[in-house]
Amino acid sequence: MRTAAREDWSAPGTYEVAKGVYRIPLPLPNDGLRAVNVYVIVGDDGLTCVDSGWALPDSRKLFVEALASLGCGPGEIGRFLVTHVHRDHYTQAIAMRREFATPVSLGGGERAALEVISDPTWDPMPLRLHKLRLDGAARLANKVAAEATERLGSASFDWELPDEWLHEGELVLASGRRLQVVETPGHTRGHVVFHDRAAELLFAGDHVLPTITPSIGFEPVFSPNPLGDFLRSLARVRALSDAMLLPAHGPVAPSVHARIDELVEHHGRRLDQTMAALKAGADTAFEVACQLRWTRRERWLDELDIFNQMLAVSETRAHLSLLVAQGRVTKTLHEAVHRYAATS
C-alpha cells in the first residue's frame, strides 16, 4: 500500500521515527508539497527542533497540539536548528522566538539570501521575470507577473537574522547527542543537513527528498551553477555512513544512500534529455523545458500551473548551466535571450 502511505505522511500527528525523535507534519498554505515535517528531538536537556514550519495560525496550532501529545509546550523548545531559509522551514522559529526567546540556528551560507529577503522593499518579481525573459520565456513571464500580486499578497513576513550561523562541524546537544552539520548547497546556497551517526539518522531538510527532487536554483541570490553545487553536496552526503532519511517533505525512508543514487541517476537522465533537446533544435531554457516531461505524471510544461512552469524553466536553466560548466554546451547572449548549443 505504498500509495496510501505516501498520501498519509502529511496527516497531522506526532510520529516517533527513532528513539526520542518525533516527526510532526505541519500544513502549508498553497503548494503541492502539502506539508513540512518538523523533527523534535527529546533529550534530558529538553527539546531540539529541526526546522520549524511556516509561521501561520494553523501550523502553530497543530505544532502546539503535537508538542502537547509529548507532554511539552512550545516554551520548552531549547533551540531550533533550521536547514535553510525558506519560509516553510524558518519563519515559525522566528515567530516562536519572539514569544519564548528560543535560540535559532541557520546555515551561514544563507546570510546573503536572508539579507536580501529581509529588506521590506525587496520584491522578488523583477529579477524572476528578468531571468525568465533571458530564458526565452517572455510570455510565461507576463503570466507570472499577472498572477504575482495574488500569490505574494499573503506571504509578507518580518524576517530576522538567526542567533547563530551554522558551519561545517559537530554540534553536541546537552543530552550528549552528536549532530554533524554538513553544508549542502544546491536547493539553497546555505542549506545544511544534520547527521546523527550514532543513531543512523539524517535530518535532510530539502536536500534529499524521498519522492520528489528539490527545486534547484530558485532563490534571490544566484549561484552560477546550482545543480553542480547540488550534485557535489549529494556526493558529500553519500560519503557519510548510511542513515534513515528524515526529509522535510514526504515520508521517512530507510536509506539515504539509496535515495541519493536515484537522484543522481535522475539528474544524469535529465542532462541527457537536455542534450537531446538541444540537438533536436531547442536553443533556450524555455524551449528545452517545453521538450521535457515534468513530474512523475510526465506532464508537458504547459500542463503545469504558472508557478511550477517557472520552477521548471529555472530547473532547466540549472541543467544547462551545469552542461556549460562541463564544456558540453555553449551559452551566448543574443537579443537579450540566452542561447545554448551542444558542442558535439
Ligand SMILES: [Zn+2]
Ligand atoms: Zn521545504
